[in-house]
Amino acid sequence: MYDITVIGAGITGTFIARELSKYDLNILLLDKENDVANGTTKANSAIVHAGYDAAEGTLKAKFNVRGNEMFDEICRDLDVPFKRVGSLVTAFNHEEMETIRCLYQRGITNGVPDMKIINQEEIMELEGNIKEDIQGALYAKTGGIVGPWELAIALAENAVENGVELQLNRPVTAIKKGEEGYRITAGNSTYKTKIIINCAGVYADQIDQMINEKTFEILPNRGEYNLFDKSMGNLVNTVVFGCPSAAGKGTVILPTVHGNLLLGPTAEPIDNKEDTRTTFEGLTTINDHARDTLKQIGFSEVITSFSGIRAKVETKDFIIEKAAGKEDFINVAGIDSPGLTAAPAIAEYVTEMAKESAASMGMSFNKKETFNNRRTPSIHFMELSRKEQEGLIEKDSRFGRVICRCENITEGEIVDVINRKAGATTLDGVKRRARPGSGRCQGGFCAPRVMEILARELNVEMKDVLKDGLGSYILTEQTK
Numbered sequence: 346m347y348d349i350t351v352i353g354a355g356i357t358g359t360f361i362a363r364e365l366s367k368y369d370l371n372i373l374l375l376d377k378e379n380d381v382a383n384g385t386t387k388a389n390s391a392i393v394h395a396g397y398d399a400a401e402g403t404l405k406a407k408f409n410v411r412g413n414e415m416f417d418e419i420c421r422d423l424d425v426p427f428k429r430v431g432s433l434v435t436a437f438n439h440e441e442m443e444t445i446r447c448l449y450q451r452g453i454t455n456g457v458p459d460m461k462i463i464n465q466e467e468i469m470e471l472e473g474n475i476k477e478d479i480q481g482a483l484y485a486k487t488g489g490i491v492g493p494w495e496l497a498i499a500l501a502e503n504a505v506e507n508g509v510e511l512q513l514n515r516p517v518t519a520i521k522k523g524e525e526g527y528r529i530t531a532g533n534s535t536y537k538t539k540i541i542i543n544c545a546g547v548y549a550d551q552i553d554q555m556i557n558e559k560t561f562e563i564l565p566n567r568g569e570y571n572l573f574d575k576s577m578g579n580l581v582n583t584v585v586f587g588c589p590s591a592a593g594k595g596t597v598i599l600p601t602v603h604g605n606l607l608l609g610p611t612a613e614p615i616d617n618k619e620d621t622r623t624t625f626e627g628l629t630t631i632n633d634h635a636r637d638t639l640k641q642i643g644f645s646e647v648i649t650s651f652s653g654i655r656a657k658v659e660t661k662d663f664i665i666e667k668a669a670g671k672e673d674f675i676n677v678a679g680i681d682s683p684g685l686t687a688a689p690a691i692a693e694y695v696t697e698m699a700k701e702s703a704a705s706m707g708m709s710f711n712k713k714e715t716f717n718n719r720r721t722p723s724i725h726f727m728e729l730s731r732k733e734q735e736g737l738i739e740k741d742s743r744f745g746r747v748i749c750r751c752e753n754i755t756e757g758e759i760v761d762v763i764n765r766k767a768g769a770t771t772l773d774g775v776k777r778r779a780r781p782g783s784g785r786c787q788g789g790f791c792a793p794r795v796m797e798i799l800a801r802e803l804n805v806e807m808k809d810v811l812k813d814g815l816g817s818y819i820l821t822e823q824t825k
């Protein structure tokens with residue numbers, strides 16, 4: 346019998362599981378996919394928002410601002426890339442200047458620190474590549490960029506190191522309430538638990554309705570992106586938002602933590618929660634925005650396009666509450682943007698809710714003295730000094746073999762991410778952790794080498810190595 350089961354190992358579920366691992370509890374983290382962070386968490390803008398965007402008085406506003414201020418410490422503890430590069434909302438005409446003044450006022454109400462409206466000259470000092478006819482911008486110093494899936498993976502690793510049980514490939518298909526808590530059917534397994542925390546992203550409504558009356562519905566909404574080669578990575582220094590309008594929050598142009606350039610997202614309501622295609626119209630819209638904003642950009646430098654699905658709800662706010670009449674079922678749903686930024690604050694809040702539930706059920710909820718807030722650091726070979734590199738190669742010659750020539754990733758780093766807690770089992774799982782295949786050739790050269798390493802380390806045949814999700818086979822049979 347588990348004390349608490351968290352359903353969904355995206356950024357919300359992994360943050361909550363890691364926060365709960367500070368307590369002496371028997372915790373289970375379940376996901377239907379074969380890796381953590383395989384839902385919305387792997388496809389978003391990766392922005393740590395300052396917090397002026399969310400409507401006053403909402404949970405989004407509260408958790409955005411609190412979440413933002415928690416990022417430095419968490420990313421340091423978990424060795425995850427995070428940069429406070431600042432953000433700009435651009436205004437090119439009188440109407441847009443009015444909008445950024447409203448955003449500034451909202452930011453003040455929401456408690457956002459270090460914001461100001463800056464003029465054309467000040468913008469040019471920050472962003473020399475923005476077109477000169479810009480009139481002003483809202484500058485928020487606390488805006489930042491992060492590696493979203495790296496953070497969720499690090500949280501899962503650290504949670505497991507602190508005693509959480511992670512079970513992947515476990516699609517939850519039924520939940521029944523018995524005399525002693527819940528019985529969850531997930532894949533071929535069943536689990537008993539006292540408390541359920543539903544963090545199932547775009548499927549949070551389905552999980553909720555397995556046991557509760559329908560009170561909300563997830564309305565999927567797709568955002569498309571273009572990712573550019575590192576040769577374009579210094580076209581902007583900060584997160585550059587277009588001005589929001591009735592049509593949406595505005596398209597963003599931003600550097601990534603690894604030095605690429607990202608354009609996007611669109612915002613399109615869709616019917617199918619799995620429809621992560623990109624479209625000519627969507628990509629044209631975001632490219633046109635960049636063309637209108639920047640003096641120069643090279644569209645031949647796009648290395649990949651992708652899309653992510655927002656879990657929107659009718660109320661436009663996060664739904665973080667106990668199901669009606671139940672102390673032991675907590676919904677954490679409708680976590681669309683700024684869900685990545687808000688996740689650490691959501692985890693704090695949900696842990697307090699779980700504490701109250703536990704108290705009402707006579708369950709103990711005591712701090713664990715052995716909690717370790719730091720995960721085992723990952724190895725970034727190319728960031729080491731020459732002496733450290735030589736020392737590592739002497740200990741393990743696999744650090745002397747470069748597998749990914751675009752990103753300079755060694756065999757030693759790939760083996761490390763496969764063999765860690767919550768380690769990689771797929772080609773994209775390795776890519777999300779160690780970055781082989783993230784460069785210009787997008788794995789054209791290194792993918793077969795990484796597959797060989799995966800097959801060897803996991804002791805499976807090459808043809809059983811998956812690209813990403815279940816069924817994404819790359820090879821069909823051995824020819825010679």
Ligand SMILES: Cc1cc2nc3c(=O)[nH]c(=O)nc-3n(C[C@H](O)[C@H](O)[C@H](O)COP(=O)(O)OP(=O)(O)OC[C@H]3O[C@@H](n4cnc5c(N)ncnc54)[C@H](O)[C@@H]3O)c2cc1C
Nearest residue numbers: 353355356357377384385386390392517546568684685686
């Ligand atoms: C286009 C776009 C841009 C965004 N940009 C930003 C941004 O810049 N900054 C920001 O703060 N936020 C941003 N967001 C929002 C942010 O990405 C999300 O709020 C966040 O990733 C949601 O995380 P999650 O863990 O709630 O959901 P998910 O990451 O989707 O995780 C849910 C998990 O539940 C699992 N699951 C589902 N059903 C089941 C089941 N039946 N059984 C078991 N497991 C199940 C899934 O496999 C998945 O792993 C953006 C979102 C989108 C789509």
